Amino acid sequence: MENLTHLPKLPSIGSIRKLPPNAKREFRNGMGFLSPWIIGFLAFTFLPTIATLIFTFLNLKITDGLFSPLKFVGLDNWITLAKDNTIWNARPNSSPGALWITIRFGLLALPVGILVPLGIAVLMNSPHLKARNIFRTLFYMPYIIPFVASVFLWAGVLNPETGWINQILVALGVPKGSLPGWANDIHWVYPAYILFGIWGIGNAFLTMLAGIQGVPTELYDAAKVDGAGGFASFWNVTFPMISPVIFYNLILSVVGLFQYFLVPLAFNLGTGDPGGATMFLNLKIYKTFFLFQNMSYGSTLAWMLFLVILIVTIVLFSTARYWVYYASERSN
Amino acid sequence: MNAIPAIRWQKLKKQSSSFFVTGFAVLLLAAFLMPFLYMLFTSVKTFTQMTAANSPIWPAANPTYVYQGQNKATYTFTVNKAGFPVQQVVNMNDFIGKTLQIYSVPLADGSHKNLALLLGYNKSSIFLDPQHPAAAPIVWTGFFKALPRPWTLSPTWSNFLAVWNDINYPRVLGNTFFYAITTTIGVLISCTVVAFGFSRFRFPGRDLLFVVMIATLFLPATVTIIPTFTFFVKIHWVGTWLPLIVPTFFANPYDTFLLRQYFMTLPRELDEAAMMDGASPLRILWSVILPQSWPVIVAVTVFHVVYAWNDYFGPLIYLSTNMNSQPVSVALARFNGIYGQQPQLIQAGALMTLIIPLILFFLAQRFFVQGIVITGVEK
Numbered sequence: 001m002e003n004l005t006h007l008p009k010l011p012s013i014g015s016i017r018k019l020p021p022n023a024k025r026e027f028r029n030g031m032g033f034l035s036p037w038i039i040g041f042l043a044f045t046f047l048p049t050i051a052t053l054i055f056t057f058l059n060l061k062i063t064d065g066l067f068s069p070l071k072f073v074g075l076d077n078w079i080t081l082a083k084d085n086t087i088w089n090a091r092p093n094s095s096p097g098a099l100w101i102t103i104r105f106g107l108l109a110l111p112v113g114i115l116v117p118l119g120i121a122v123l124m125n126s127p128h129l130k131a132r133n134i135f136r137t138l139f140y141m142p143y144i145i146p147f148v149a150s151v152f153l154w155a156g157v158l159n160p161e162t163g164w165i166n167q168i169l170v171a172l173g174v175p176k177g178s179l180p181g182w183a184n185d186i187h188w189v190y191p192a193y194i195l196f197g198i199w200g201i202g203n204a205f206l207t208m209l210a211g212i213q214g215v216p217t218e219l220y221d222a223a224k225v226d227g228a229g230g231f232a233s234f235w236n237v238t239f240p241m242i243s244p245v246i247f248y249n250l251i252l253s254v255v256g257l258f259q260y261f262l263v264p265l266a267f268n269l270g271t272g273d274p275g276g277a278t279m280f281l282n283l284k285i286y287k288t289f290f291l292f293q294n295m296s297y298g299s300t301l302a303w304m305l306f307l308v309i310l311i312v313t314i315v316l317f318s319t320a321r322y323w324v325y326y327a328s329e330r331s332n
Numbered sequence: 333m334n335a336i337p338a339i340r341w342q343k344l345k346k347q348s349s350s351f352f353v354t355g356f357a358v359l360l361l362a363a364f365l366m367p368f369l370y371m372l373f374t375s376v377k378t379f380t381q382m383t384a385a386n387s388p389i390w391p392a393a394n395p396t397y398v399y400q401g402q403n404k405a406t407y408t409f410t411v412n413k414a415g416f417p418v419q420q421v422v423n424m425n426d427f428i429g430k431t432l433q434i435y436s437v438p439l440a441d442g443s444h445k446n447l448a449l450l451l452g453y454n455k456s457s458i459f460l461d462p463q464h465p466a467a468a469p470i471v472w473t474g475f476f477k478a479l480p481r482p483w484t485l486s487p488t489w490s491n492f493l494a495v496w497n498d499i500n501y502p503r504v505l506g507n508t509f510f511y512a513i514t515t516t517i518g519v520l521i522s523c524t525v526v527a528f529g530f531s532r533f534r535f536p537g538r539d540l541l542f543v544v545m546i547a548t549l550f551l552p553a554t555v556t557i558i559p560t561f562t563f564f565v566k567i568h569w570v571g572t573w574l575p576l577i578v579p580t581f582f583a584n585p586y587d588t589f590l591l592r593q594y595f596m597t598l599p600r601e602l603d604e605a606a607m608m609d610g611a612s613p614l615r616i617l618w619s620v621i622l623p624q625s626w627p628v629i630v631a632v633t634v635f636h637v638v639y640a641w642n643d644y645f646g647p648l649i650y651l652s653t654n655m656n657s658q659p660v661s662v663a664l665a666r667f668n669g670i671y672g673q674q675p676q677l678i679q680a681g682a683l684m685t686l687i688i689p690l691i692l693f694f695l696a697q698r699f700f701v702q703g704i705v706i707t708g709v710e711k
Contacts, residue, residue, distance in 0.1 A: 026535050029613050033529025034541060036522040040582020044560060045548055051559035062562055123360070128346075128353035135357055137697055139364065144693045144700075146642040148661045149682040152668060153367040156374060156675050162382070164370050164389070198364070203704055210705040251550065259552050262645060266665070285554050289561075290649065299558050306555040313550060 049306075055299035062293045077300040087281070087301070098281040099308070105280070106257040109194050113253045114246065116198055117205035122234070124205070125212045136209070143202025151266040154196045158182040183267050186275040193263055193278075204249045211242035240325040247324045251316060258309045261286055281305055374679040376487035382676055392483035394434065397448040401428035402465040409471050412455040422450060422458060422469055432460065435479040437472055452476040491680035498671075499663045501684065508659040511576060511647070512640040518580030519587050519636045520629065526583040527591035528617045532603065545585045561649065571654040576646050587632045593706050594628035595621060631703030634696040638689045660685050 031038075056078065059071040081087065089097035096104070123129065124136055142150060157163045160181045169179055180188040215238055223233040239246075261282035264270060270287065272279035282305065289298035374382075376391040406423040413420075432448035437459060439445055447459035450469055457476040458469050495501065530542055564575045602624075603616045611619070622629070644661040651658050658666070664681050671677045693700060 023535065026533050030529050030533030030535045030538060033525050033533065033613070034538075036581065037526040037545060037583035037585075037588060038541070040522075040579060041545070041548065044579050044582065045551065045556055048556035048559040048563075049551070052555050055558065062565065120360075123353070123357055126353050128350040129357055130350055130354045135361060136701070137694075138361055140697075140701070141690070141693065142364070144638050144642070144689050145686045146661050146664075146689060147644050148642075148664050148668075149686040150367075152664070152678050152682040153371050156679060157367045157370050159675070162675065164366060167389070199367075206701060206704045255550050255552065259554060266644075282552075282554055289558050295558055295562065302552075302554045302558060306552055309550075309552055 052299045052302055055296050056303055058296055060295040060299075062295055073296075077296050080297065081300050081304060086279075086284070087304075095276045098279050098284040101277065101279060102258060102260065102281040105190055105193070105260065106254070108190055109197055109257055110250075110253055112194050113197060113201070113204065113257075114250060117201040117249070118208055118246070120201070120205045121208035121212055122238075124209050136206075140202040140206060142199035145199070147262065148266065150199055151196070151263070154192075154199070155183065155267060158192050158195070160184060181274075184274055186277050189268075189274055189277050193267070196263060196267075204253075207245050207249065208242060211245035212238055215241040243324045244326060247316075247320055251313060254312060254316065255309055258282070258305060258312070371679045371682055374676050375491055375683045376489065376680075377491075377676045378488050379674060379676060381483075382674070386480070388483050390485060391487040393486035393488070394481045395446070395484045397432045397434055397460075397462040399424075399427045399430055399432060399448070399460065399465065401425070403467070405468075407468060409458060409469070411451075411453060411458065411471055412473060413453040415455060420451065420458070424469075427460075432462075434462070434482055435459070435476060436482050437470075437479060446482050447472075449476060491676050492684065494677055495667065495681045495684055498677075499660075499667050499681070501660075503656070504658065504660045504663045507657055508641060508661075511573065511643075511659050512637045514573075514577050515580040515640045516633055516636045518577060519584065520632060522581050522583040523587040523591050523632065524617065524622065524625075524629075526588045527595055528613070528621060530588070530592045531595035532600075532613070532616075532621075545588065549585050564650070570650055571657075573651075573657060575650045576643075587636065590632060590635075590703055590706055591625070591628055594625055598624050627699055627702065628706075630696060631699040634692060634700055635703060637692060641689050 057072055057074060059073045059076075085097060087097045087099050089095065090100040120139055124132055124139070129135065145153075157165055160166055160179060163182070165182075166179045170176065180191070182188050182192040219237045219241070220233055223237050228236060259282045260280050261270075264272070264278035264280055264283050265286070268274070268278050270283055272283070281301070285298055285301045285305065288294050288301060373390055378391075378393060380394075381387045381392060401424070403424045406421065406425075409420050409422060410417050411420045412418075427450060432450065434446050434448055436444045437447045445461070447470065448462050449457060450460050451458045454475055456471060456473040458471055460469050461467060530538065560575075561570070564570050569575045598621060603620050606616050606620050641659075642661065643659070644665070647659050647662045648665070651662060655666075664685050667681050668678055
């Protein structure tokens with residue numbers, strides 16, 4: 001298994017001239033084959049990222065000509081951001097800021113996004129389960145449904161009046177007055193989004209299942225000899241052995257949750273309704289740029305998001321050494 | 333002494349565990365897939381059923397009865413139309429070939445019977461028993477509109493036709509296929525070339541570039557979208573397919589990683605032999621590597637076709653001004669904006685959108701699963 005936490009030692013590119021002719025040809029050919037990615041990386045990733053940073057120091061409008069003179073405004077956009085209550089506000093009983101909304105929702109959704117696929121993977125690995133390939137296929141299936149279609153399915157099921165979920169609740173005896181309003185209800189919109197999110201567990205549960213199936217059976221036998229029961233052998237054998245897969249999914253989930261915006265865009269039309277609870281940070285960026293056409297402030301928010309994700313990712317990677325087990329590393 | 337019962341007990345225990353575990357999984361799966369059933373049922377319901385109170389959850393219609401004229405007699409009944417009794421003449425010949433509505437009518441003995449309405453008034457109505465059409469009509473006292481109506485299973489297919497015509501499904505489907513095929517070609521060409529570069533050449537800087545490529549998987553798209561979109565506006569590409577297709581010819585990290593992992597597992601002896609024979613690297617990729625790699629090529633193809641099919645945000649921002657070029661995802665969202673109050677049409681549209689990726693997934697699920705496992709477990 002490759003190790004994301006430790007980058008390999010790299011020779012510097014400056015040493016190429018000293019290479020023998022054979023190695024020079026290898027370098028030319030190799031770089032030739034990599035060139036589509038290198039060009040694409042520069043054109044669609046690296047330069048736009050730098051351009052976004054430069055935009056934060058300018059006052060740009062999308063209507064400006066490509067070569068019209070640039071108006072530098074220094075740190076104005078960053079100062080506006082620092083004072084922007086719609087981003088930072090975290091005081092209770094006032095409309096929350098976009099960053100706080102994103103973090104609050106992320107803290108609710110992240111455990112579900114890790115534990116539900118883990119639970120299903122453990123269930124799929126049970127020796128008592130019949131027809132497990134069928135189950136595996138069907139639990140994965142919603143992942144390949146077009147996003148827009150799955151939003152419509154869930155919007156239908158979660159409809160407060162006609163949706164099946166509330167009809168089931170009524171059948172279970174929940175009084176009509178206290179039924180959840182789901183996506184239209186400020187208290188139920190996050191649970192509604194999280195329920196919808198469970199349909200996206202496909203990749204996470206398949207990778208976790210593959211991880212669990214890859215655990216050598218001798219380890220379980222050894223744990224049994226030591227008197228470990230079902231939970232103890234999961235906690236002491238399965239979990240450490242699949243911790244790299246969990247870590248990979250954790251990073252992907254965190255990065256994904258900070259960029260969360262397509263669901264509120266599709267479910268609540270990007271209005272931030274109900275009660276501003278769904279004005280996620282990335283949705284705010286989208287609206288700042290695409291709706292209000294404010295390029296410079298949109299760029300500032302985008303870079304802020306980038307920095308937040310970078311910091312959180314670095315923090316997570318730095319915790320990895322305490323709980324993520326890399327077999328190759330320990331055996332050295 | 334009790335060896336046989338012990339074995340039986342073991343077997344019984346094993347069977348009951350598999351019964352409970354599998355049963356639990358079935359329940360979980362049923363809850364998990366419930367929205368599918370909702371979609372299937374709703375997409376074949378009528379608007380009448382959607383708006384009717386107390387209608388069943390399965391697709392159903394109120395049954396009707398067409399009177400064939402088994403009884404041609406004329407009757408005179410005393411009925412209470414609006415509070416006082418009047419004489420009403422019923423000539424059965426008037427009802428031949430008429431479609432009659434069926435109501436569930438409470439009878440004097442306490443039972444309910446499905447009867448066909450001949451004439452209905454505020455205080456009483458005249459019904460025909462469809463099971464005995466030759467018998468005399470029955471007078472019932474009460475307001476017929478307050479009577480429950482029976483529902484019988486009756487899927488309707490017209491919702492699909494409505495969606496087909498309204499979003500111009502053939503064109504939308506053509507657009508989606510075009511988008512999926514051109515971008516898949518772009519991905520296959522560029523990613524195999526780059527993956528070959530990462531897996532078969534040793535040179536300084538290669539591993540750094542690989543790490544950079546993997547790191548871009550975690551880069552938020554938001555940080556690149558503003559200049560990229562603005563640039564495409566300035567060169568007049570917005571409203572065309574170009575911003576969606578051209579970047580796919582420059583290799584994405586996900587599929588490149590998948591292909592590179594697979595290429596790494598192929599033995600080098602064959603390409604070394606080809607190199608001895610003077611084959612160029614491109615020739616080795618084409619004639620030696622690719623023929624051995626079809627499982628991963630299929631996986632990448634299916635991944636990308638499904639991805640392109642489902643892509644919503646890209647076409648939304650680049651094609652929102654050009655209705656004629658929109659793929660099915662964007663067209664469906666637009667359709668929802670118009671028919672949001674008619675769930676049966678929305679669910680029919682959703683079904684028509686997801687059916688093709690669903691079929692593709694079931695056909696290619698083996699490759700799908702392998703591909704995901706390679707990318708997820710090996711990182």
